[in-house]
Amino acid sequence: MAESATQSSPSAQTRQDKRDRIIDAAVQVFADKGYRSARISDIARGAGVADGTIYLYFRNKEDLLLTIFEEKMEKLLDDLGDALSGLQDPLDRMRAYARFHFLQLRTYPALAQVLQVELRQSTRFLHDYRPEKLWQYLSVFEQLVHAGQASGQIHGDVDPFIVKWAFFGALDELSMQWVLSRKRDRFNLDQAADQVVDVFLRGMLATSAR
Numbered sequence: 001m002a003e004s005a006t007q008s009s010p011s012a013q014t015r016q017d018k019r020d021r022i023i024d025a026a027v028q029v030f031a032d033k034g035y036r037s038a039r040i041s042d043i044a045r046g047a048g049v050a051d052g053t054i055y056l057y058f059r060n061k062e063d064l065l066l067t068i069f070e071e072k073m074e075k076l077l078d079d080l081g082d083a084l085s086g087l088q089d090p091l092d093r094m095r096a097y098a099r100f101h102f103l104q105l106r107t108y109p110a111l112a113q114v115l116q117v118e119l120r121q122s123t124r125f126l127h128d129y130r131p132e133k134l135w136q137y138l139s140v141f142e143q144l145v146h147a148g149q150a151s152g153q154i155h156g157d158v159d160p161f162i163v164k165w166a167f168f169g170a171l172d173e174l175s176m177q178w179v180l181s182r183k184r185d186r187f188n189l190d191q192a193a194d195q196v197v198d199v200f201l202r203g204m205l206a207t208s209a210r
Contacts, residue, residue, distance in 0.1 A: 018047070019057050021047040021048065021049070022043065022047045023064070023067065023071065024046075024047070025046030025047035026043045026064050026065070026068060027072075027110050027111050028046060028110050029042045029046055030065065030068075030113075030118045031109075034118060034121075035065060035114075035121040040055075040061060062122055062124055065114075065125075066122065066124065068111075068115075069133070070133060072115070073131075073133035073134060073136075073137065076104065076137065077140075080097070080100055083097075083099075084096055084097065090144045090145075090147040090154075091201065093144050093147075094141070094148075094197050094201070095193070095194065098171060098197050099193045099194075101175070102171070102174075102175070102178075102190070103189070105178050105189060106189060109179075113179055116172075116176050116179045117176070138165070139164070141163075142161065142163075142164040143160075145158065145160035145164065146160050152206055153205060154204045154205060155204065155205070155206040163200070163204065167200055170196045174196070
């Protein structure tokens with residue numbers, strides 16, 4: 001029995017490696033060519049597989065795009081948890097949240113292009129899809145607002161639900177501007193993160209915390 005399991009594991013690992021290569025190739029192709037213009041054959045070539053192999057893992061191009069969102073957002077959530085660990089003050093954690101968000105743009109520019117621009121080309125994503133992972137990502141910030149209210153740093157009449165969407169909207173719009181910018185090196189993302197947090201904190205801070 002043990003021998004059988006040992007023999008099957010390399011095949012499972014090979015399948016996973018191939019699937020990972022397809023996803024990574026799709027990110028690059030979608031970023032370079034745009035989702036609408038990208039072809040399955042382009043992705044297969046980038047992954048080093050036959051065109052038909054793509055369909056062993058994904059139903060179609062849109063399924064592949066949404067899988068990228070799901071899996072990359074899951075990793076983003078894990079990495080966000082690491083970025084916030086060790087910080088106790090809710091306001092410090094808010095600043096770290098914004099800096100982390102913008103760090104991902106610099107670290108993974110092709111993925112940023114896909115998530116900021118190409119994902120919006122999917123009719124299914126915009127109208128029928130439930131982006132649970134995105135909501136989890138935003139809920140982290142919502143919990144920080146709750147924590148700030150519990151500590152007396154943020155005044156109680158602030159609605160954490162509204163603030164999380166407004167805050168994410170600011171981060172998302174600046175992220176879009178960075179992705180579309182032709183002079184990214186002049187776009188100070190750390191400064192942008194601090195300014196966004198400062199603007200929101202000025203409106204949310206309790207008088208005693210100002």
